[in-house]
Amino acid sequence: MSLIVVGSMAFDAIETPFGKSDKIIGGAATYIAWSASNFTKPIKQLSVVGGDFPQSELDALKLRGVEMEGVQIKKDEKSFFWSGRYHMDMNTRDTLETQLNVLANFSPVVPESYQDCEFLMLGNLAPAVQLSVIDQLKSRPKLIVMDTMNFWMEIALDDLKKVLARIDVLMVNDSEARELSNEYSLVKAAKKIMAMGPQYLIIKKGEHGALLFNEDQVFFAPALPLEDVFDPTGAGDTFAGGFIGHIAKTKDISFENMKTAIIIGSAMASFCVEKFGTERLKEITKEEIDVRLQQFQDLVNFDIELG
Numbered sequence: 001m002s003l004i005v006v007g008s009m010a011f012d013a014i015e016t017p018f019g020k021s022d023k024i025i026g027g028a029a030t031y032i033a034w035s036a037s038n039f040t041k042p043i044k045q046l047s048v049v050g051g052d053f054p055q056s057e058l059d060a061l062k063l064r065g066v067e068m069e070g071v072q073i074k075k076d077e078k079s080f081f082w083s084g085r086y087h088m089d090m091n092t093r094d095t096l097e098t099q100l101n102v103l104a105n106f107s108p109v110v111p112e113s114y115q116d117c118e119f120l121m122l123g124n125l126a127p128a129v130q131l132s133v134i135d136q137l138k139s140r141p142k143l144i145v146m147d148t149m150n151f152w153m154e155i156a157l158d159d160l161k162k163v164l165a166r167i168d169v170l171m172v173n174d175s176e177a178r179e180l181s182n183e184y185s186l187v188k189a190a191k192k193i194m195a196m197g198p199q200y201l202i203i204k205k206g207e208h209g210a211l212l213f214n215e216d217q218v219f220f221a222p223a224l225p226l227e228d229v230f231d232p233t234g235a236g237d238t239f240a241g242g243f244i245g246h247i248a249k250t251k252d253i254s255f256e257n258m259k260t261a262i263i264i265g266s267a268m269a270s271f272c273v274e275k276f277g278t279e280r281l282k283e284i285t286k287e288e289i290d291v292r293l294q295q296f297q298d299l300v301n302f303d304i305e306l307g
């Protein structure tokens, strides 16, 4: 009984108005695994890297209970590379370069030992690859969550729609929700997107928190107001890791439990942005997570007398 995490494992180069990183470790599945491993074990990773990806990074994840049988290492090829530049608001960014490298011909093979999975987290990756993972699973997981981005909406919309029809929860940011639905109002956008397949939709709004939609219900999780945001890269994936990690830990897929899961996702994302890359995620402790969750509770708890 476990969680499969699918997604990129990559090198990133990041520019913010306050600094610039060299080539550092990134990738959607990397962030998701680091984040989710605080809540559930084992995590079964499904990805591909080139011969240039440090073995020490894979080993560090293994020590956190992340299994690597489904991670292909293509010795003679290069890992996926992405570079981005953040605007002054640190909420929006431009992609400077996407080198698919090993991702260009990635054909995932789900190992037999992954077949017992109860939860499937489809991190950002080509929709056709996400679909192939769903197709390879002999029994449908209890919950399939998918993250995607504008890049795939622009080059693989038909495939993306096929995946949408097969999943339970979609996570996108506000501009992606607008792009996918052609609606400016996020409430209208949510209705249109849920009609494409997913029963649940999470719209991430960076420093303005996240919305969880299901039928006519909506719930809001704030982001923690932070004095400094150092590097927002991976915040969305870290959010996804906290969300699915909590769901896999509790095995409860109700809307009520998803509310808690998006608060946990937001708490995890608030750590991610405090340092470059995965640096902060690698050092956080259970105690720090508990303190932060308490801060979230204090942030939104209030009394009101009606009538």
Ligand code: AMP
Pocket: 008, 010, 011, 012, 025, 026, 027, 028, 081, 082, 098, 124, 125, 126, 151, 232, 233, 234, 235, 236, 237, 238
């Ligand atoms: P986030 O900031 O949560 O949206 O995710 C950033 C991560 O997504 C980076 O570490 C990148 O390596 C990865 N990434 C960026 N573009 C893509 C893409 N087209 N496919 C897969 N992963 C990507």
